[in-house]
Amino acid sequence: MNKLELARFLRHRREARRPAEVGLRVSGRRRTPGLRREEVAWLAGVSTNYYERLEQARAPRPSTQVLAALGTALRLTEAEGEHLARLAGQAPPVRDEPVPDGVLRLLDRLGPVPAYVVDERYDIVAWNSLAAGLIADFAAVPPEERNVLRMSMRGDRCSSGNDEFARQAAADLRLAAGRHPDDPRITALTREYAEFSADFATSWTEHDVQTRPTLRKRIEHPDLGGLDLEAQVLHAPNSAHRLIFLTAEPGTPAYEALLSLNRAQGVQR
Template structure:
């Protein structure tokens, strides 16, 4: 149980919730932003003293029933409720999972669509050949630098990220840190990126854990210029991996650029041992297409 993170999360969600949103009618001026502690306690059916101790990181681990009641009182989304439970110690043990075979097959069959797979730490663990031509030769990067956020900080082609991407990165790392509280690589990466991006730092502090399945992403390509792309994020079932594939609206310059990039690659090998009809997974051998 991470008492400090739990306390901060509850306080942020309480301050973000307005009385009218939870069915409370109030009059006059309120000094407290959002709900008062006693209001949350009343809505959740717990004592004010107990809820205050939760926000002070002094309370024992809350039960499943109390967590559910707090989630209802604060109108938490499904993702926020799961995050709350993990902060309270109801989380699976940390493990490095292999990329599911189904995800690799999907990555293999996307055709002329750049795509890659990231784990909870935003490490790129699998990719197709078009992603190499669009973003980077991932296989040539040191393992610790094969990370979307570090590539942005180092001024790579992923360096131009939209506001939604930055907020989503903060949410994803918050969720990952709650799942794996002993993994210093996650919080270390968050600290590193917070120094680089003030917006990330603000989102991280706000404990926003909302999931955004579609994001805008801008990529600076040396030959194609700035591309405005749509990043679709698919979460692998029963896995922490996410498949990101990049597309552009037909008729736009970015779409024309992606089409040209795909046509230029053809079936010839890229600058790495990857072929256009093959998919690469970090730590695994290159695999022929099915």
């Protein structure tokens, strides 16, 4: 159980939730942003003292029933509820595992669609040839540097360069830190990227763990120019890996550029 992170997460979710969102009627001005502690306790059916101790990182491990009640009281999403359970030590740890064979086969059958696979730490662990041609020769990058965020900090073409990406990265790494609280690699990566991106640093402090299935991405290619793409994120079943597809609207310059790159690679092969 990670008492300190549990306390911070509960406080941030409480402060982000408005009384009207949970069916409470209030009158007059309120000093407390969001809900009051006693309101959350009442909604969850626990004592105010116990809830206060949770936010002070002084309470014993909450039961699954209490966690479910808190999730309902705070209107947590499925992802937020799972994160809460992990922080409370009520969910099994997620272990590192190889990329599923089915995902690897899919990478090779995507045609003119660049795609790569990342793990929970944003390490790039698999890719197809079109992604290598569009972004970087991943095989030539040392494994410890083959990371989306670190490549972004170096100015490589992996960079998205927008606040939307920073928010998603903060949410993903917050979830990863909940699953692997003692992983020094996540701690180091989070610290480095927070110094690089103010948007990431702000999002990290908000304890947001919501996932976004589609992100905008702009890639500056030396031959193809600037490409405005959509990064579609697919979570591999029964795995912590995510498959990232880079797509473009048919008929757009970016779409035609991807077709051109795919044809060029076909000629080279």
